[in-house]
Amino acid sequence: KNEVEQSPQNLTAQEGEFITINCSYSVGISALHWLQQHPGGGIVSLFMLSSGKKKHGRLIATINIQEKHSSLHITASHPRDSAVYICAVRKGAQKLVFGQGTRLTINP
Amino acid sequence: DTEVTQTPKHLVMGMTNKKSLKCEQHMGHRAMYWYKQKAKKPPELMFVYSYEKLSINESVPSRFSPECPNSSLLNLHLHALQPEDSALYLCASSRSMFDEQFFGPGTRLTVL
Numbered sequence: 001k002n003e004v005e006q007s008p009q010n011l012t013a014q015e016g017e018f019i020t021i022n023c024s025y026s027v028g029i030s031a032l033h034w035l036q037q038h039p040g041g042g043i044v045s046l047f048m049l050s051s052g053k054k055k056h057g058r059l060i061a062t063i064n065i066q067e068k069h070s071s072l073h074i075t076a077s078h079p080r081d082s083a084v085y086i087c088a089v090r091k092g093a094q095k096l097v098f099g100q101g102t103r104l105t106i107n108p
Numbered sequence: 109d110t111e112v113t114q115t116p117k118h119l120v121m122g123m124t125n126k127k128s129l130k131c132e133q134h135m136g137h138r139a140m141y142w143y144k145q146k147a148k149k150p151p152e153l154m155f156v157y158s159y160e161k162l163s164i165n166e167s168v169p170s171r172f173s174p175e176c177p178n179s180s181l182l183n184l185h186l187h188a189l190q191p192e193d194s195a196l197y198l199c200a201s202s203r204s205m206f207d208e209q210f211f212g213p214g215t216r217l218t219v220l
Binding site for chain 2: 030031033035041042043045048086088090094095096098100101
């Protein structure tokens with residue numbers, strides 16, 4: 001079993017829908033990251049969380065340390081949100097451990 | 109300047125060639141990373157430099173040789189690569205190893 005599990009693996013939705021991507025992890029962590037990767041490669045860091053909730057524009061990320069779970073929400077989704085969303089956790093100063101990613105497609 | 113740049117964007121090389129990938133950042137970050145990413149897989153860490161010293165080497169074959177000449181620059185020297193080394197190579201940097209990582213756009217490498 002991977003240390004970081006994401007669900008769903010693939011998600012297709014219509015423009016305007018509310019999107020939720022989940023991440024569960026099985027190890028103690030110092031921080032959790034949500035990353036976005038568009039086709040063609042570049043990775044953008046969306047959030048780094050160690051507790052609570054963060055919001056940036058239409059994106060909201062939450063983390064529950066006790067339950068070892070995080071969610072990424074996208075409100076009023078748009079086709080340009082189509083990308084792979086990756087959850088990654090860090091244990092202390094050690095390397096990031098990545099989930100397998102969630103491929104999101106938003107249809108117009 | 110809040111970005112990580114990587115050159116070249118694309119690289120095609122033969123198995124006997126020697127080439128280098130370059131990564132640069134001017135954010136004053138003291139940790140820099142090389143990742144390898146195969147299609148539809150998450151990135152895999154290769155190397156971490158912290159304060160220009162190699163901090164983590166994830167048992168990467170010696171045909172990959174990292175170099176950190178100064179705090180802004182990270183190179184990855186490639187020699188005698190195999191076709192299975194074809195991948196997207198991503199560089200990242202962070203203020204320290206505890207902080208958020210900023211990724212470059214990657215170099216797409218094809219080994220013939």
